[in-house]
Amino acid sequence: MIIVMSPGATEQQIEAVVKKIKEYGCEANISRGVERTLIGAIGDERQINQELIDSLSGVEQSMHIVKPYKIVTREWHKENTVVDIGGVPVGGKTVQVIAGPCSVETQPQMDAAARAVKAAGCRLMRGGAFKPRSSPYAFQGTGIEGLEMFRRAADEQGLPIVTELMDVRMLDTFLKWNVDAIQIGTRNMQNFDLLKEVGRVNKPVILKRGMSATISEWLMAAEYIAAGGNHNIIFCERGIRTFETAYRNVLDVTAIAVLKKETHLPVIVDPSHAGGKAWMVPALSRAAIAAGADGLLVEMHPTPCEAWCDADQALTPEELFDLMGELGGIAKVIGRDI
Ligand code: PEP
Ligand code: MN
Numbered sequence: 297m298i299i300v301m302s303p304g305a306t307e308q309q310i311e312a313v314v315k316k317i318k319e320y321g322c323e324a325n326i327s328r329g330v331e332r333t334l335i336g337a338i339g340d341e342r343q344i345n346q347e348l349i350d351s352l353s354g355v356e357q358s359m360h361i362v363k364p365y366k367i368v369t370r371e372w373h374k375e376n377t378v379v380d381i382g383g384v385p386v387g388g389k390t391v392q393v394i395a396g397p398c399s400v401e402t403q404p405q406m407d408a409a410a411r412a413v414k415a416a417g418c419r420l421m422r423g424g425a426f427k428p429r430s431s432p433y434a435f436q437g438t439g440i441e442g443l444e445m446f447r448r449a450a451d452e453q454g455l456p457i458v459t460e461l462m463d464v465r466m467l468d469t470f471l472k473w474n475v476d477a478i479q480i481g482t483r484n485m486q487n488f489d490l491l492k493e494v495g496r497v498n499k500p501v502i503l504k505r506g507m508s509a510t511i512s513e514w515l516m517a518a519e520y521i522a523a524g525g526n527h528n529i530i531f532c533e534r535g536i537r538t539f540e541t542a543y544r545n546v547l548d549v550t551a552i553a554v555l556k557k558e559t560h561l562p563v564i565v566d567p568s569h570a571g572g573k574a575w576m577v578p579a580l581s582r583a584a585i586a587a588g589a590d591g592l593l594v595e596m597h598p599t600p601c602e603a604w605c606d607a608d609q610a611l612t613p614e615e616l617f618d619l620m621g622e623l624g625g626i627a628k629v630i631g632r633d634i
Contacts, residue, residue, distance in 0.1 A: 297322075297337040297344055302356040305333060309354030316352065320344045332356070342366075365515045367522035368529065373560040379528045381500050382456025382476035384419045386530055387562030391627050391634045392591035394458050394564070395616055396422035397598075398606035399435070400442035406449035408598035412613030414453040416620045417634075420477075421446075421455040422593055426462050427605060428483050435604050443473045458502060458593070464493045471497065482507045482534055482569075485517050495524020502593070504532045504566070507545065511554055518561065531555055531563045532593055533584075535570030544572025544609070547580050552587040564591035568609045574600065577611055578619050585626045585634075594619070 299313055313335055314324040322339035337344060341362060349358045363369050378387040386392050395418045397409050406423065413421045425442030427435065438445065443459065450457045456476035461467065462484060470478060477500040484490055485506035494501050501521055505514050518529050533552060535545025547570035555563045567580035581592055597603040597610035611619065620634065627634040 297341040297346070297349070297358055297360050299335040299337065299349060299358040300356045301333040301335065301354050303331050305354035309352070310335065313349070313352055313355060316349065317344070363515075364512070365519035365522075367527060368515055368518045368559045368561055370558060370560045375560060377527070377560045377562065379500050379530050379562055381420055381458070384456055386500075386564070387590045389632050391585055391589070391623070391632050392420055392564075393418045393594060393620065393623070393634065394420040394422045394591065395594045395596045395611075396458075397603065398568075398595050398610065399424045399427050399604055400438050400446045400459075401604050403445045403449065405598060406445045407452065408613075409596065410449040410453040410455060412596060412598060412616060413455060415613065416596075416616040418616070418620065419455065420458060421450045421453075422458045422479075422595075424460045424479075424605075426460060426466065428460070428462055428481050429605075440469055443469065443475070447473050461490070461494065464490050467493055467497065471499070475499065477502055477530070479532075480504060485509055485514065488517075488520055491517055491520035492524055495521040495526045497526060498528070499526070500528040500530060501526065502530045502532050502564070504534050505536065505548075505551070507535075507537045509536075511551060511558070515555075515558060518559070527561075529561050530590075531559070531561060532566055533563065533570075533589075534566035534593075543570075543576065545570050547571065547583070549583055549587050552584065552589050556588050562590040563588070564593055565589045566593040568593070568595035568606070568611075572609050574609055574611050574615065577609070577615075578622060581619060581623060582626050585623055585632075586630065588630075592623075 317324045317337045322337040325336035327334040378385045400423045427437035458477040460479040479502045482504045538546045565584035595610045596616045600610035
């Protein structure tokens with residue numbers, strides 16, 4: 297950590313900072329300039345409480361040198377990590393498309409969806425049995441029954457399943473139904489108790505970006521999971537909130553490049569919740585793959601106009617099939633396949 301003292305800081309103020317640094321088990325390196333004195337804290341500076349240092353008199357500002365996250369950073373782990381979801385590798389040469397309906401509705405709907413996911417050439421299926429809805433009066437999901445329907449439909453097609461966990465009390469049920477990857481939604485990205493619990497199990501976790509979360513907050517949320525021992529984490533950019541109202545969220549393509557640099561873990565993109573309209577999904581998907589995303593999470597419904605949730609953004613089975621063909625071309629250009 298580097299601490300910048302205010303111009304005119306007294307010797308006592310400098311000494312007080314040095315004393316505090318030593319209390320945290322670090323050494324202090326003092327550098328006296330013409331106008332300001334800089335104090336370098338050497339050692340495990342993650343232990344230092346920055347807010348406390350900033351509150352000491354004579355301190356102008358302080359900054360950490362090392363990142364607040366260690367397991368998820370590429371700093372100590374240069375190679376890309378490949379996360380295995382039920383035998384399907386995410387983060388390798390092959391771009392993986394996880395497709396399926398926003399929510400699990402009925403057995404015939406899930407059976408038709410699973411057939412369409414398979415026919416399009418996707419290897420993983422999505423579907424929410426527990427839905428985080430803005431209104432308490434909106435459809436909340438089919439719950440445990442939904443998990444059962446999902447498992448049955450996906451097993452028929454040999455597809456591993458991805459589904460959202462909102463409540464830690466459902467974790468054992470998810471394990472019982474052998475959910476292949478646990479999705480943590482945008483609203484729960486900073487539900488630290490939930491993150492700690494999924495950090496204790498040996499299941500891949502797809503961590504969506506909080507709708508107003510910074511990259512650093514997102515990385516630290518992943519670190520919560522990793523710190524518990526579960527390193528099978530996949531980041532999912534799903535659009536962030538801005539002043540724009542012409543679409544549901546703004547797909548932050550820049551985040552893909554930044555995350556690929558900052559972390560060794562796979563990064564995927566959800567173009568459906570970003571745009572919020574089915575017609576935007578192909579363009580956003582192309583952009584995501586071209587920018588280096590390792591996969592996509594796409595909503596598709598056998599009959600979108602009958603969907604119980606997010607009907608407007610669901611692709612038809614035919615649209616998903618066409619999209620997969622189109623994305624093959626983009627993947628090839630950047631040396632990947634799909
Ligand atoms: C979803 O994928 O079904 C979902 C609710 O997404 P998000 O958490 O990104 O809104
Ligand atoms: Mn949805």
